[in-house]
Amino acid sequence: MRLVLDSDVLVHALRIPRKKDLMEIHEKASAIFESCILKTNDLFLPSEIPIKVGAVLSKIIPQELAREGIEKLLLTAEEIYPFASDMVLNSIYSISSNIYFHEALENAIMFTKIEKNDDDREVHGWKDSKTEVMIGGMDVLVLTYAQLKNCTLITNDWSLWYVARRTGITSYWLSGLTDEMVSEIADGGMLEYPA
Numbered sequence: 001m002r003l004v005l006d007s008d009v010l011v012h013a014l015r016i017p018r019k020k021d022l023m024e025i026h027e028k029a030s031a032i033f034e035s036c037i038l039k040t041n042d043l044f045l046p047s048e049i050p051i052k053v054g055a056v057l058s059k060i061i062p063q064e065l066a067r068e069g070i071e072k073l074l075l076t077a078e079e080i081y082p083f084a085s086d087m088v089l090n091s092i093y094s095i096s097s098n099i100y101f102h103e104a105l106e107n108a109i110m111f112t113k114i115e116k117n118d119d120d121r122e123v124h125g126w127k128d129s130k131t132e133v134m135i136g137g138m139d140v141l142v143l144t145y146a147q148l149k150n151c152t153l154i155t156n157d158w159s160l161w162y163v164a165r166r167t168g169i170t171s172y173w174l175s176g177l178t179d180e181m182v183s184e185i186a187d188g189g190m191l192e193y194p195a
Contacts, residue, residue, distance in 0.1 A: 004146040006155035007052040014069035035186040046145035104144040124176040
């Protein structure tokens with residue numbers, strides 16, 4: 001399966017939490033990231049994600065460990081778009097990055113604030129107190145990349161997950177996944193129902 005893992009998933013995967021309440025989410029994220037390392041699933045990333053992961057990791061763990069985590073991430077990814085260390089890829093990506101930019105701009109206008117659909121009340125994580133869901137600019141880039149590459153998006157950001165789901169992107173909310181669902185994804189299988 002072709003996966004886009006959001007920065008929050010990768011940060012959880014690349015560091016062992018000190019707090020016990022975060023251990024379950026770490027284990028879920030680690031299992032999914034490990035499936036990409038083993039090439040059971042293919043990891044695709046917009047270039048913003050490694051930058052954000054590096055910035056977050058360097059604040060919470062020693063810089064040398066953060067650097068090792070980022071190197072592992074870069075070696076695991078099938079593609080980091082639209083910028084790469086390979087100059088040939090950069091030339092190729094420059095042609096299609098204009099499409100990416102225009103799609104992201106359109107998505108920013110259409111999806112950064114959407115009304116929640118009352119038909120989704122039974123969706124795991126639903127909060128009655130909010131009638132709208134909002135996402136930020138980084139989230140728009142991640143959503144657009146998953147859309148253009150026809151990848152499955154896994155995030156621990158409920159708002160990004162909900163917007164992606166509403167726009168037709170196959171996406172999973174990490175906190176809403178059971179251990180069985182994580183195992184199925186880690187084994188390269190698609191879940192039969194949205195999570």
